[in-house]
Structures are given as structure tokens and as C-alpha cells.
Amino acid sequence: MTKQKLGLNTICTHVGDIKDEQFNGxxxxxxxxxxxxxxxxxxxxxxxxxxxPNQEYLSKKIAALEHAEAAMIFGSGMAAISTSLMAxxxxxxxxxxxxDLYGGTRNLVETQFDRYHIxxxxxxxxKLSDFEKVLQPNTKMIYIETPSNPLLKIVDIxxxxxxxISRNIISVIxxxxxxxxxxxPIDFGIDIVIHSATKYFGGHSDIxxxxxxxxxxxxxxxxxxxxxxxxxxxxxxxxxxERSMKTLGxxxxxxxxxxxxxxxxxxxxxxxxxxxxxxxxxxxxxxLAKTQMKSFGAMLSFELIEGIDASAFLKALNLIKPTMxxxxxxxxxxxxxxxxxALLSQEERDAQGITDRLIRFSVGIESRKDIIQxxxxxxxxxxxxxxxx
Ligand SMILES: *Cc1c(COP(=O)(O)O)cnc(C)c1O
Numbered sequence: 001m002t003k004q005k006l007g008l009n010t011i012c013t014h015v016g017d018i019k020d021e022q023f024n025g026x027x028x029x030x031x032x033x034x035x036x037x038x039x040x041x042x043x044x045x046x047x048x049x050x051x052x053p054n055q056e057y058l059s060k061k062i063a064a065l066e067h068a069e070a071a072m073i074f075g076s077g078m079a080a081i082s083t084s085l086m087a088x089x090x091x092x093x094x095x096x097x098x099x100d101l102y103g104g105t106r107n108l109v110e111t112q113f114d115r116y117h118i119x120x121x122x123x124x125x126x127k128l129s130d131f132e133k134v135l136q137p138n139t140k141m142i143y144i145e146t147p148s149n150p151l152l153k154i155v156d157i158x159x160x161x162x163x164x165i166s167r168n169i170i171s172v173i174x175x176x177x178x179x180x181x182x183x184x185p186i187d188f189g190i191d192i193v194i195h196s197a198t199k200y201f202g203g204h205s206d207i208x209x210x211x212x213x214x215x216x217x218x219x220x221x222x223x224x225x226x227x228x229x230x231x232x233x234x235x236x237x238x239x240x241x242e243r244s245m246k247t248l249g250x251x252x253x254x255x256x257x258x259x260x261x262x263x264x265x266x267x268x269x270x271x272x273x274x275x276x277x278x279x280x281x282x283x284x285x286x287x288l289a290k291t292q293m294k295s296f297g298a299m300l301s302f303e304l305i306e307g308i309d310a311s312a313f314l315k316a317l318n319l320i321k322p323t324m325x326x327x328x329x330x331x332x333x334x335x336x337x338x339x340x341x342a343l344l345s346q347e348e349r350d351a352q353g354i355t356d357r358l359i360r361f362s363v364g365i366e367s368r369k370d371i372i373q374x375x376x377x378x379x380x381x382x383x384x385x386x387x388x389x
Contacts, residue, residue, distance in 0.1 A: 006064070008065070008181060008249045009249040009250065011061065011064045011065055011249075012061070012065070012245055012246050012247065012248045012249045012250075013246045015060055015061045015064045016028075016057040016058050016059070016060035016061035016062075016064070016242070017057070018031075018053055018054070018057045027243075028054065028057065028239065028242060030054060030235060030236065030239040031052055031053045031054055031235060032235050032236070033045075033052070034046065034047055036052075047232050047234070047235065048227060048230045048232050049227050050072050050073070050223060050226060050227065050232055052235050052238075054235045054238040054239050054242070055072075055073055055232070055233070055235065055238055057242075058073055058238055058241060058242045058245070059071040059072055059073055059211075061242070061245060062195075062201075062211050062213055062245075063213050065180040065181075065213075065248070066175075066180050066184060066185075066186055066193050066213035067184050067186045067187055068186055068193065068213035068214055068215070069214070069215050069216045069219070070213070070214065070215065070216045070219040071211055071212060071213040071214075071219065072211065072212050072219055072222060072223060072226065073197070073209060073210070073211050073232075073233050073238060073241070074197075074209065074210035074211065074212070074226070074231045074232065074233060075208070075209065075210065075231045075232060075233045075234075076196070076198065076208050076209065076210050076231070077104075077176065077194070077195065077196025077197065077198055077199075077209075077210040078104050078105075078108065078196075078210065079210050079231030080194050080195070080196075080210030080211055080212045080231075081104075081105055081108065081174070081194055081210070082108055082229075082231075083212075083222055083225055083226045083229055083231055084172065084192055084194055084212050084222050085108075085109075085141070085143070085172070086116075086225060086229075087221050087222045087224065087225040087226070088140060088141055088170055088221065089113075089116075089118045089140060089141060090116075090118070091116055091117035091118065092117060092118075092119075092138060093118055093119070093138055093139075093140040093141075094118075094119040094120065094121070094136045094138045094139045094140060095109075095113075095118065095119070095120045095121075095139070095140060095141040095142070095143060096120075096121050096123065096131055096134050096135060096139055096141070096142045096143070097109060097120060097121070097122050097123070097142075097143045097144075098122070098123055098126060098131075098143065098144045098145055098146075098148070098155060099122050099123045099124060099125065099126065099130075100126070100145070100148035100149065100151065100153060100352065101122075101143075101145050101148075101174075102145060102149060102174060102176075102196075103340055103341065103343060105143075105145075105174065106122075107343075119136070119138070121134040121136075126146075126148070126153055126154075126155045127156075128156060128159040128160070128163065131160060131163060132163065135167065135169075139167070139169055140169060140170060141169060141170045141171070141172060142160060142163070142164050142169055142170075142171050142172070143171075143172045143173075143174075144157070144160055144171070144172070144173050144174070145173065145174040145176075145177070146173070146177075146178070146183075147177045147178060147278055147289075147297060147299065148177075149177065149299075149336075149340060149360070150276075150301045150336040150340060150341070150354065150358065150360040151276050151301060151352070151353060151354070152177075152276045152277060152278050152283070152297075152299060152300060152301060153285060154278055154285035154288050154289045154292075156288055156292070157173065157183075157185050157188040157190060157292050158188040158189065158291075158292065160190070161185075161188050161189030161190045161191075162189065164189075164190075164191070165189055170191050170192065170218075171189070171190045171191045171192070172190070172191065172192040172193075172194065173185045173190050173192070173193055173194065174194050174195075174196075175193045175194065175195055176194075176195050176196045176199050176200070176327075177199075177297060177299050178293060178297050179195075179199075179200035179201075179248065179252050179297070179327075180193075180248075181200070181248060181249055181252040181253060181256075181294070182252065182256065182293050182294050182295055182296070182297050183292060183293050183294065183297075186213070186214075188292060191214060191215070191218060192212060192213075192214040192218055193212070193213045193214065194210070194211070194212050195210065195211045195212075195213075196209075196210055197209035197210050197211045197241060198210070198325065198327075199325070199326055199327035200248060200251070200252055200327040201241060201244065201245055201248060202240075202241060202244050202327075202328075203244050203247065203248065203251050203327060203328060203329055204244060204328055204329055205323075205325060205328035205330065205332075206240075207237055207240055207241055207244065208237075209233050209237060209238075209241055210231075210233075251329060251365060252297075252298065253295075254365045255298035255329075255363050255364060255365055256295045256296065256297060256298050257368075258298065258363045258364070258365070258366075258368050258371065259277065259279070259296070259297065259298040259299070259300055259363040260277075260279050260295070260296060261368055262300070262361075262363055262368065262371060262372060262375075263275055263277035263279060263280055263300050264280070265372055265375075266300075266302050266375070267280055267282065269379070270305075271304065271305050271308060271379050271383055272302050272303065272304060272305065272379075273302075273303040273304060273305050273306075273357070274302065274303040275300065275301075275302045275303075276300060276301040276302065277296060277300035277301075278293065278296045278297070279295065279296030279297075298327075298362065298363040298364075299326065299327075299360070299361070299362055299363070300360075300361050300363065301336075301358055301359060301360045301361060302358075302359055302361065303355060303357045303358050303359070304357045304359065304379075305357075306357070307383070308357070308379065308382050308383055309382060310335055310356060310357050310358075310359055311335065311338075312382045313359070313378050313379065313382045314333055314334075314335065314359070314378075316377070316378035316381040316382050317333070317374055317375075317378045318374055318377070318378075319331065319366065319370055319371065319374040320332065320333055320361075320364075320371065320374050320375070321333075322334065324339055324340075325362075326360075326362035327362055328362070328364065329364050329365045330364045330365075330366070331361070331362065331363055331364035331366060331371055332361075332362045332364070333359050333360065333361050333362070334359070334360050335356075335358070335359060335360075336349075336354050336358055336360050337349055337354055337355070337356050337358065340360070341354050
């Protein structure tokens with residue numbers, strides 16, 4: 001076969017297929033064995049060694065999508081994150097983490113790291129200087145997440161990668177919000193890319209999984225811990241994830257197109273105060289986003305005008321579901337102050353700009369006119385209530 005560079009949708013559909021030698025079926029067989037031959041083999045296979053046939057082959061697809069040498073699949077995004085961090089950090093090491101982080105990651109660091117004597121600092125802002133000024137001689141890792149949740153702030157990936165390389169620090173990114181369809185951090189020099197595969201990889205709100213992609217060397221280091229801590233994913237679910245990932249490209253591109261148009265609709269709407277989407281020229285990081293994102297993703301947030309109750313608005317929706325989590329083919333909305341950011345104090349939320357009227361919107365693949373119509377009718381319904389009361 002010629003070594004031509006495959007397109008994204010071809011990688012999604014075919015890379016990491018397991019050939020069905022026995023029956024020549026079109027899709028990968030599923031191997032549920034927890035017991036494999038031990039003599040005369042190169043590798044000892046076992047689910048918790050992350051190397052069953054389904055695990056091994058789906059990892060190839062993930063590695064190809066992230067332009068990485070190797071990848072691993074985990075039982076959740078947090079299993080991928082915790083294992084990747086703990087595989088590199090030892091007592092006396094220091095990690096710098098970006099201020100606006102996924103709540104679970106922040107919680108892991110704040111509740112567990114002291115016990116292992118791992119030092120950590122959250123940055124004050126998201127500029128390069130915010131990272132530079134908190135570096136210490138023992139800083140071993142820098143951890144970022146861009147676009148951030150829920151305000152879609154952008155961190156300059158190249159600057160962070162360059163800084164890390166110049167100081168011999170390992171750089172890690174949580175690339176969940178963008179997905180590899182939109183953003184490939186390894187191309188900018190980032191060492192380790194992590195995904196909550198529960199989100200865009202799964203894409204149908206029915207799989208909980210995680211993934212890490214990096215060099216073979218780093219993946220081996222992570223594997224050395226992972227095989228002991230045991231956060232592997234069942235082969236049933238690995239197979240389901242493979243099935244989902246065949247449509248990752250077409251799903252995310254459709255969601256992305258919807259989000260771009262809907263962000264503009266929301267921005268023009270007189271009853272919407274503010275829209276946070278890196279693809280809008282009004283977004284403070286629009287120019288930066290353009291340098292590192294192929295498009296702008298399908299996550300956005302918006303704030304209703306005063307007088308419209310956000311909970312009432314969500315209840316008035318017919319099509320869009322007011323549920324937790326994100327990235328499914330169906331559009332969902334949530335209130336960060338009641339859900340993803342409920343653990344922050346009011347002051348912390350105020351400081352971050354997370355008001356009681358802020359709504360996070362995971363844009364789905366539905367027909368755009370129906371999504372817009374649903375938002376329109378919910379605004380009308382809840383605004384008139386406000387007026388009547
Ligand atoms: C959901 C999420 C996680 C955690 O993933 P789980 O699969 O829920 O463990 C981590 N980072 C981001 C950005 C997420 O959205």
C-alpha cells in the first residue's frame with residue numbers, strides 16, 4: 001500500500017479496523033476474552049494491561065487522529081487524566097495548571113495532591129506570562145485546557161508548548177472541548193493529549209470512556225502506572241466507541257457548522273446579553289483561536305438578558321435537552337452555576353463571570369432551523385411570563 005496521508009474521515013472510518021479473518025465481515029470483531037495464550041507470544045494480553053485486540057486497535061485510530069505515535073483508552077476521562085498526571089509526578093514535583101479547568105480535574109488536584117506531596121499552582125490568568133511567573137525549579141508539568149469551560153477562553157497552545165520545551169517540562173492538554181477534528185495540539189509541540197471520550201468520541205451520550213495520546217515513550221510511562229491502577233474500559237464499550245468514532249468527523253463538522261451559525265443568531269438576538277464563542281469576531285481570543293483551531297467547535301455559552309429566568313427558559317425548551325454533560329448528537333444546555341460549577345462559591349463564580357443567567361450550550365446535529373426555532377419559542381414564552389407577572 002502506498003504511504004499516502006489519509007483524510008480525517010478515512011481515519012475515523014478505517015484506521016484500527018480489526019480484520020475479520022474468519023468470516024470477512026465488514027466491521028471489527030469484538031474480543032471479550034480475559035484469558036489469552038501466554039507461551040510463545042510477544043505480548044501477554046489482558047484487559048487490565050490495556051492490550052486486548054479491541055483496545056490495541058482502537059488506540060491506533062485515536063493516535064492517528066491526534067497525530068501521535070501511540071494512545072491508550074481508559075474507563076473514563078478522569079481515569080485518563082489521573083493516571084497521566086500520577087504517572088509523571090512524584091513527591092517534591094510541581095505542576096502548573098490553568099485557572100479555568102474541568103471541575104473534576106481541579107478537584108483531583110486540590111483534594112489528593114497534598115497527600116502525595118505534589119506541589120501545584122493554578123495560574124491567575126491564561127496568558128503566557130501567567131504561566132511563566134508561577135514556574136518553579138521543580139516544575140515538572142504544565143496542564144492546559146482550551147477552549148475552557150464554560151466561557152470558551154483560549155490558551156495559546158504553541159506558546160505553552162514552546163515554554164515547556166525550553167524548560168524541559170512535560171506539557172499536557174485536555175482536548176475534549178475541541179476534539180481532534182478541530183484541534184491537534186501535538187502539531188504545536190504539546191507532549192500529551194487527553195480526552196474525555198465520554199464526549200465527542202462517544203458522541204451519543206451513552207459511553208463513559210477516556211483516552212490519552214502521546215509519544216510511545218510517554219505512553220509506556222503512563223501504561224506502567226495504568227496496569228497497576230487498572231482504569232481500563234470493557235471491550236464491549238471499546239467496540240461501541242470504535243463504532244461511534246467512525247462518525248466523529250461528520251458529527252463534529254456538522255455540530256461545528258450549526259454552532260457557528262447559531263452563535264451569530266444568538267449574538268444578534270435582542271434578548272440575549274452576551275455570547276461566548278471563539279468563532280465570533282467579538283470574542284477576545286478570536287484571532288488566537290484562528291491560529292490553532294481548524295474551526296471553532298460546537299460548544300458555546302450565552303447569557304440571557306435580565307428579567308428572563310434561565311431555569312424557566314430551559315424548562316420551556318421542547319427540542320433541546322436540559323441535561324448534564326456535552327457533545328452528544330443531540331443539543332443540550334445546562335446552567336453552569338447549578339451544574340458544572342456548583343461547587344464554586346458565589347464570589348468565585350462572580351470573579352469568573354459565571355452568572356445565574358449563563359447557559360452552556362452543546363450544539364447537536366439537528367436541523368439548524370429547528371434548534372433556532374426552539375430557542376426562539378422558549379425565549380418568547382419566558383419573556384412574556386416576565387412581562388405578565
Ligand atoms: C467530561 C470531562 C472530563 C471528565 O471526563 P469523564 O469521562 O466524565 O471522566 C474531563 N475534561 C473535560 C473537559 C470534560 O468535559
